[in-house]
Amino acid sequence: MNVLVVGGGGREHAICAALKKSKDIDTLYCAPGNGGISDIAVCLPVKATDIDGMIKAARDNNVGFVVVAPDDPLALGMVDAFEAAGIPAFGPRKNAAIIESSKAFSKNLMTKYSIPTAAFKTFTDMDAALAYIDEVGAPIVVKADGLALGKGVVVAQTVEEAKNAVYEMMHDGKFGASGSTVVIEEFMTGPEVTVLCFTDGKTIKPMLSSQDHKRAYDGDEGPNTGGMGAICPTPNYTSEIAARCEKEIFLPTLNALRAEGRPFKGVIYFGLMLTPNGPKVVEYNARFGDPETQPILSMLETDLFEIFRAVVEERLDKIDIKWKKGAACCVVLASGGYPVKYDKGYEITGLDKVSAGITVYHAGTEKKDGKYYTSGGRVLGVTAVSDTLASAISAAYEGLKPISFEKMHYRKDIGAKLI
Ligand code: AMP
Numbered sequence: 001m002n003v004l005v006v007g008g009g010g011r012e013h014a015i016c017a018a019l020k021k022s023k024d025i026d027t028l029y030c031a032p033g034n035g036g037i038s039d040i041a042v043c044l045p046v047k048a049t050d051i052d053g054m055i056k057a058a059r060d061n062n063v064g065f066v067v068v069a070p071d072d073p074l075a076l077g078m079v080d081a082f083e084a085a086g087i088p089a090f091g092p093r094k095n096a097a098i099i100e101s102s103k104a105f106s107k108n109l110m111t112k113y114s115i116p117t118a119a120f121k122t123f124t125d126m127d128a129a130l131a132y133i134d135e136v137g138a139p140i141v142v143k144a145d146g147l148a149l150g151k152g153v154v155v156a157q158t159v160e161e162a163k164n165a166v167y168e169m170m171h172d173g174k175f176g177a178s179g180s181t182v183v184i185e186e187f188m189t190g191p192e193v194t195v196l197c198f199t200d201g202k203t204i205k206p207m208l209s210s211q212d213h214k215r216a217y218d219g220d221e222g223p224n225t226g227g228m229g230a231i232c233p234t235p236n237y238t239s240e241i242a243a244r245c246e247k248e249i250f251l252p253t254l255n256a257l258r259a260e261g262r263p264f265k266g267v268i269y270f271g272l273m274l275t276p277n278g279p280k281v282v283e284y285n286a287r288f289g290d291p292e293t294q295p296i297l298s299m300l301e302t303d304l305f306e307i308f309r310a311v312v313e314e315r316l317d318k319i320d321i322k323w324k325k326g327a328a329c330c331v332v333l334a335s336g337g338y339p340v341k342y343d344k345g346y347e348i349t350g351l352d353k354v355s356a357g358i359t360v361y362h363a364g365t366e367k368k369d370g371k372y373y374t375s376g377g378r379v380l381g382v383t384a385v386s387d388t389l390a391s392a393i394s395a396a397y398e399g400l401k402p403i404s405f406e407k408m409h410y411r412k413d414i415g416a417k418l419i
């Protein structure tokens with residue numbers, strides 16, 4: 001069967017690399033893909049949000065199964081459109097992808113079904129939002145309702161900072177329509193853990209836990225990014241906490257979505273905070289995380305295509321998902337200045353000198369005449385698997401040494417707090 005992966009970042013490279021191992025796939029396509037993906041899949045020049053173009057590309061290439069990885073085509077209903085076109089697609093339908101595309105929706109869902117999360121209020125009126133901040137004080141968290149590339153969240157230490165965030169979202173329209181509704185919520189404390197789960201709407205199977213590093217600079221300083229590196233599994237996620245999360249969060253979320261007539265098939269991303277009062281949901285995403293997917297899928301032993309088909313065909317309960325022992329670490333090499341302002345088009349050198357045990361997932365790269373060039377903020381994800389978390393981290397940092405490009409920036413402390 002021919003398979004098409006929609007997207008073109010590090011996550012999609014990791015998905016393609018895992019699918020590439022399946023015997024059941026004839027030709028693997030990716031749209032739009034990137035420089036590294038083009039080495040293992042046929043890249044098609046279709047934008048990830050172009051639903052009609054994607055369906056045409058799938059038909060033209062006799063594709064029998066599609067994987068929709070990024071948030072925006074999911075929110076636009078690309079999976080629904082493929083289903084209507086008679087092509088099975090992995091990912092939630094639009095009415096379930098809303099758990100990511102509307103924070104107000106997901107907060108209301110959690111309240112209705114008693115799923116633990118930070119206390120919150122939703123506002124469409126700016127003056128009411130500003131008055132509420134005066135009433136409750138800081139620290140407090142301000143979130144744009146819609147998709148904002150992971151940047152629509154302000155953890156404000158002062159009332160003034162919180163009010164500025166509201167003003168920028170609701171008055172200046174910093175995030176466009178995504179900011180016309182804001183969610184203001186209680187500030188939580190504790191370690192953060194990400195758990196991605198496969199679900200077919202009836203059964204939910206957690207993957208290994210992971211931890212992203214969202215800030216741009218060492219010591220969790222600087223602006224929020226899409227993610228500067230991730231490790232898996234995280235030692236903070238003990239088996240006791242895992243059992244509690246399954247019972248109090250994962251299953252109730254799945255059941256809530258079904259009860260609301262929005263059955264979820266695909267990957268649910270649970271962003272959790274292990275607070276002194278137990279695990280609570282920080283956010284849901286309707287897809288694999290980036291860069292969490294890079295270390296997680298590096299640890300997967302089971303055929304990923306087999307799992308994807310079991311999800312779409314609602315027989316996930318019949319699949320045994322196996323993971324490697326040990327741990328994995330992915331360090332993101334970014335363009336200097338990311339996430340604010342950065343240049344592209346620099347040649348990347350040294351990729352051919354990376355040692356054999358290291359996997360370099362490409363994110364923002366382009367291949368021209370056999371050479372790779374930077375084409376985005378996050379450029380590469382250097383990933384190592386090893387027996388322990390400490391050795392995986394040092395292997396990833398050792399592994400990235402030969403690689404360089406102009407103004408390359410990466411965090412030196414991925415996973416450091418966890419060992
Ligand atoms: P989100 O996009 O909702 O995951 O938020 C981005 C980051 O902001 C999270 O990873 C947390 O570090 C932080 N954050 C979000 N909500 C809260 C909260 N209620 N309390 C403390 N930190 C938060």
Ligand code: GLY
Nearest residue numbers: 212227289290291
């Ligand atoms: N790494 C965070 C995300 O994928 O949303």
